[in-house]
Amino acid sequence: MIVMITGATSGFGEEMARRFIADGHKVIGTGRRENRLKTISDELGSLFYPLLFDVTDHDGTQRAILELPSSWSDIDVLVNNAGLALGLEPVHKADFYDWDRMISTNITGLAFITRIIVEEMVKKDKGHIVNIGSVAGTYPYPGGNVYGATKAFVKQFSLNLRADLTGTRVRVTNIEPGLCGGTEFSGVRFKGDLNKAETVYKGVDYIKPEDIAETVLWCVNQPTRININNVELMPVDQSFGALTLSRR
Numbered sequence: 001m002i003v004m005i006t007g008a009t010s011g012f013g014e015e016m017a018r019r020f021i022a023d024g025h026k027v028i029g030t031g032r033r034e035n036r037l038k039t040i041s042d043e044l045g046s047l048f049y050p051l052l053f054d055v056t057d058h059d060g061t062q063r064a065i066l067e068l069p070s071s072w073s074d075i076d077v078l079v080n081n082a083g084l085a086l087g088l089e090p091v092h093k094a095d096f097y098d099w100d101r102m103i104s105t106n107i108t109g110l111a112f113i114t115r116i117i118v119e120e121m122v123k124k125d126k127g128h129i130v131n132i133g134s135v136a137g138t139y140p141y142p143g144g145n146v147y148g149a150t151k152a153f154v155k156q157f158s159l160n161l162r163a164d165l166t167g168t169r170v171r172v173t174n175i176e177p178g179l180c181g182g183t184e185f186s187g188v189r190f191k192g193d194l195n196k197a198e199t200v201y202k203g204v205d206y207i208k209p210e211d212i213a214e215t216v217l218w219c220v221n222q223p224t225r226i227n228i229n230n231v232e233l234m235p236v237d238q239s240f241g242a243l244t245l246s247r248r
């Protein structure tokens with residue numbers, strides 16, 4: 001199989017690339033950081049094809065995908081993983097341009113790539129789109145505002161893709177992880193403040209990128225008659241808060 005994984009330069013994406021290649025598949029790994037793509041490519045060898053583009057740059061994204069050599073262009077699985085959270089401020093203090101970047105990456109970028117790839121999948125009547133959503137798309141938390149809303153988009157878009165693709169053999173899955181350590185996620189969210197990022201994971205037996213990679217591989221390896229619609233996974237150490245009352 002040929003698997004395209006967006007955001008393969010770190011975290012979940014990097015680990016998924018490793019896992020799919022260990023299973024004998026070919027992986028197109030994408031990202032903006034050329035040096036990271038090179039390091040991963042050196043490690044993973046000829047089954048890995050590095051593809052440099054920013055998902056918020058539509059022309060660059062389209063060009064990169066359309067210029068894939070023919071031996072790499074027949075994509076069986078698209079994993080829409082590239083994404084980010086920026087900031088944890090309440091709405092009235094948050095930076096609008098952080099919101100704008102989350103929306104253009106997690107929503108518009110994901111939708112744009114899907115639009116390019118899904119058409120070919122429908123023509124071939126096979127394929128699998130795996131979106132990386134989040135528990136933040138279902139459960140609200142203070143400071144999750146626009147990040148959570150982008151993942152709610154991913155949830156509903158995944159369901160609506162399924163609705164449109166009824167009658168084809170193209171599958172769609174939304175993976176919704178809870179707190180996962182060992183990635184750059186919180187470092188990015190707190191804009192390089194690694195001390196702050198570390199405190200998020202302190203004392204928590206968090207999910208690891210290997211767990212996400214294994215879950216995605218499991219979904220993809222199901223018999224073709226089965227579509228896993230949604231997988232929500234959390235660390236045992238993470239759960240739900242009570243509804244809050246503010247007393248005056």
Ligand code: NDP
Nearest residue numbers: 007009010011012031032033054055082083180183184185
């Ligand atoms: P990382 O920050 O480690 O990885 C994010 C990846 O996305 C990087 O490879 C980065 O590559 C890529 N990326 C970000 N912006 C762009 C862009 N504009 N264009 C192209 N690539 C981009 O985070 P995670 O591995 O933790 O996160 C992966 C996905 O999982 C995200 O969608 C995140 O929202 C989601 N998620 C994470 C959870 C967690 O707790 N860690 C839990 C639930 C969901 P580069 O910088 O090279 O462009």
Ligand code: 8X3
Nearest residue numbers: 134135136177178179
């Ligand atoms: C990432 C998980 O709980 O930090 O999507 O929002 S969380």
